[in-house]
Amino acid sequence: MTDMESETRRARIESYEAELTAIRRDIHKHPEMAYEENRTADIVARNLEAWGIEVDRGLGKTGVVGTLRRGDSNRAIGLRADMDALYIHEKNTFAHKSVHEGQMHACGHDGHTTMLLGAARYLAESDEFNGTLHFIFQPAEEGLAGAKAMIDDGLFEKFPCDAVYGLHNMPGIEKGHIGLRHGPTLAASDRWTAIFRGTGGHGSMPHKGTDPTMPAAQFTMALQTIVSRNVDPLQTGVISLGHIAAGDIGSLNIIPSEVFIGGTARSFVPQVRELLEKRLAEMADAIARAHGCTVESTYTHGYPATVNWDEQTDIAIAAAQEAIGTANVNPNLNPLPGGEDFAFMLEQVPGCYAFIGNGITESDEFIHAPRYDFDDGIIANGVSYWVALARKELAKRDD
Ligand SMILES: [Zn+2]
Ligand SMILES: [Zn+2]
Structure with a gap:
C-alpha cells in the first residue's frame, strides 16, 4: 500500500464525517432500550440498503445484519456494533440531548452504530476486499445479552464468520487512539x-x-x-x-x-x-x-469473560496501526473488570475486541454517567480501523 492510497482512503472517510455525525446525534437524541431498538434498526437498515448492502432484520428481535460480497473468496468476517441505550436521566444540555426522559446513550453505542455504518458505506463503495463482510448490529448489550439472543437465533449459522470483531469507545484513553490486548480483556x-x-x-x-x-x-x-x-x-x-x-x-x-x-x-x-x-x-x-x-x-453466571484470540488480535493490531499510526495504538492495554456480551460471540468464533479512546475526561464523564457523550471527532478513526481490518482479513490476492 502506498502513502497515496492511504491518504485517499482517509480523505474519502473524512468526506462522510458530517453525514455520520448527523446520524450519530440523531441516534443519541432518540435512545432506545434493549430489544426496543426499532427506530435505530430502521436507520441502520435504510442506510445499508441505500448503499446497496443486503439486509436481514429481526435476529435477536431487533438485530440487523448487513452482508456485502466481493470476489471469489469463501472467507467471511463479522464486524459488530451494539445499538441499545441505558436507563439514565441525561444531564447534557446540547441540541442532541435525549428526548426520551430517563433514557440515554451513555455508553456510546450511538457512536458504535455510526462508525460501523461509516465502514459499511466505505466498503460498499469500494472493491478493496475479496470475501464476505457481515455488519452485525446487535440489540441489548447492556445486561440483557443481545449478542447471545442473535447467536441463539442462528446468527453464525445464517451468516458463518471465520472471525468476528468488536469496538467500544472508552474515556481515559486518548481521543481517537486504539487500545487492545491479547487474551482476557473484560471480566x-x-x-x-x-x-x-x-x-x-x-x-x-x-x-x-x-x-x-x-x-x-x-x-x-x-x-x-x-x-x-x-x-x-x-x-x-x-x-x-x-x-x-x-x-x-x-x-x-x-x-x-x-x-x-x-x-x-x-x-x-x-x-x-x-x-x-x-x-x-x-x-x-x-x-x-x-x-x-x-x-x-x-x-x-452473567456474561462470560471477553477473551481475545491471539491470531485475530495480531491482525487487529496491524489494522489499527495501519489505520491511525503505530504511535496511536496501545497493543498492551490493561484488562478492564467490566463485562461485555461480545464475550458470547468470542466463545463461538475467533476474534478480537478493541477500544477506541474518547479522550481523557473528568470522572463524571465516564461511560454510564449522565453527562457522557460519544466524541464525533473519533468517528473517522473508528471507520478507518474497520476498513483496514476488512482489507487485512479479506485481502485481495494482488495486494
Ligand atoms: Zn455500557
Ligand atoms: Zn457499552
Whole structure:
C-alpha cells in the first residue's frame, strides 16, 4: 500500500464525517432500550440498503445484519456494533440531548452504530476486499445479552464468520487512539447470593435458638479471603458484597431468623470463575454449620469473560496501526473488570475486541454517567480501523 492510497482512503472517510455525525446525534437524541431498538434498526437498515448492502432484520428481535460480497473468496468476517441505550436521566444540555426522559446513550453505542455504518458505506463503495463482510448490529448489550439472543437465533449459522470483531469507545484513553490486548480483556460478571437461616428468637435469650447473623457476619469477612488465599496470585478476581438484609428496624430486640447477603463476582479466566463459585458455596455452608444454621446459596453466571484470540488480535493490531499510526495504538492495554456480551460471540468464533479512546475526561464523564457523550471527532478513526481490518482479513490476492 502506498502513502497515496492511504491518504485517499482517509480523505474519502473524512468526506462522510458530517453525514455520520448527523446520524450519530440523531441516534443519541432518540435512545432506545434493549430489544426496543426499532427506530435505530430502521436507520441502520435504510442506510445499508441505500448503499446497496443486503439486509436481514429481526435476529435477536431487533438485530440487523448487513452482508456485502466481493470476489471469489469463501472467507467471511463479522464486524459488530451494539445499538441499545441505558436507563439514565441525561444531564447534557446540547441540541442532541435525549428526548426520551430517563433514557440515554451513555455508553456510546450511538457512536458504535455510526462508525460501523461509516465502514459499511466505505466498503460498499469500494472493491478493496475479496470475501464476505457481515455488519452485525446487535440489540441489548447492556445486561440483557443481545449478542447471545442473535447467536441463539442462528446468527453464525445464517451468516458463518471465520472471525468476528468488536469496538467500544472508552474515556481515559486518548481521543481517537486504539487500545487492545491479547487474551482476557473484560471480566466474567456473575451474581451470588447466600441466605443464612436459624431459628431466630428473643434478643435477651440467644441460647434458646440459633442466630444466623453470626455465620452471615463471619461469611462477609471470610469471603474476602477467597481471592487473597485461594486464587493463584498471578491470576485475579473480585468478590464484592452489594446487599445485606435482615430483621426489622422496629424490632431491635429480635434475633432474625434469616439473613440475606448478595454481591458480584468478577474473573478473567474460567478456572478462577469456577473457583469463586465453588469456594463461595463451600465457605457459606461450612460457616453456617459451625453455628447450627443452614444456608441456601446461589451463583448465577452473567456474561462470560471477553477473551481475545491471539491470531485475530495480531491482525487487529496491524489494522489499527495501519489505520491511525503505530504511535496511536496501545497493543498492551490493561484488562478492564467490566463485562461485555461480545464475550458470547468470542466463545463461538475467533476474534478480537478493541477500544477506541474518547479522550481523557473528568470522572463524571465516564461511560454510564449522565453527562457522557460519544466524541464525533473519533468517528473517522473508528471507520478507518474497520476498513483496514476488512482489507487485512479479506485481502485481495494482488495486494
Ligand atoms: Zn455500557
Ligand atoms: Zn457499552
